[in-house]
């Protein structure tokens with residue numbers, strides 16, 4: 001049985017300690033203490049050293065008796081967007097921070113739910129396969145924990161990521177591919193009054209190009225943003241450089257090169273008109289995924305939710321999560337709505353009932369796993 005008192009106590013203690021990205025040590029140690037108590041073995045990987053953080057990913061394995069079923073994992077991230085150390089308060093069934101810092105339910109709620117479910121499964125002496133509990137660092141600063149995770153060492157064939165700010169019951173089975181880009185618009189420097197004819201104005205090129213680039217939602221599942229622009233040094237000089245940064249996301253992979261081409265074309269046409277040039281740098285932040293209806297994990301999680309009394313709803317988001325990296329590495333994974341809201345702000349809150357529901361869903365996922373044959 002899920003024990004609400006124990007779950008709440010664990011959640012409160014996890015949200016009361018520091019865990020900003022790259023400084024997850026305190027929260028990781030708290031998680032390890034709980035794993036020790038449950039006699040679940042774990043390792044901490046070397047991601048901390050690789051990313052100059054003070055903590056690595058924790059990979060714990062709850063060994064199961066059910067060898068005919070498929071090993072799977074729950075994942076949640078240890079870090080918060082900014083410093084935590086909050087003093088959570090509960091008002092009318094909802095947990096808030098003290099209003100000064102984030103609550104950090106994103107993603108301590110995921111951690112607490114997974115730990116409560118595994119403890120309940122052990123107490124109930126359930127039959128389940130090996131279950132990996134993967135607690136990741138530095139999710140908030142570019143999914144660095146899962147990017148650096150050694151997937152070849154995992155047993156899991158499926159993954160349940162507990163880290164969406166959508167409502168409990170939402171199953172994210174489609175998320176975008178995300179590229180960031182940098183464009184250097186190169187012109188030619190000259191004195192703006194004495195020899196303007198010798199100059200090529202990079203700001204003029206950039207302005208004309210940007211005017212031609214569609215931004216915002218450019219089609220039903222693709223977004224483009226120009227986020228920063230920097231250029232010019234003084235008023236009496238023809239500027240020779242403008243640096244632009246932006247991003248492109250799409251839920252449909254083939255639309256990515258199409259949009260990249262449109263953006264580059266707009267810049268190249270403007271540069272050619274004035275005699276300048278443009279350099280483009282595209283960085284893949286993460287790859288998208290789409291899990292079809294017939295994927296085992298969709299049925300599995302939907303049934304588990306129904307058994308927990310929650311109506312499952314398949315959905316998509318235009319944001320990335322660790323689920324993107326798990327899917328890219330060949331482990332079909334859904335990201336689940338945890339029910340916290342206003343995350344990344346001091347107004348963040350977590351309804352107690354949702355926290356309990358989340359743990360119950362995790363427990364049903366564990367119970368249902370005996371139906372999933374290896």
Ligand SMILES: [Zn+2]
Nearest residue numbers: 077106107163
């Ligand atoms: Zn999160």
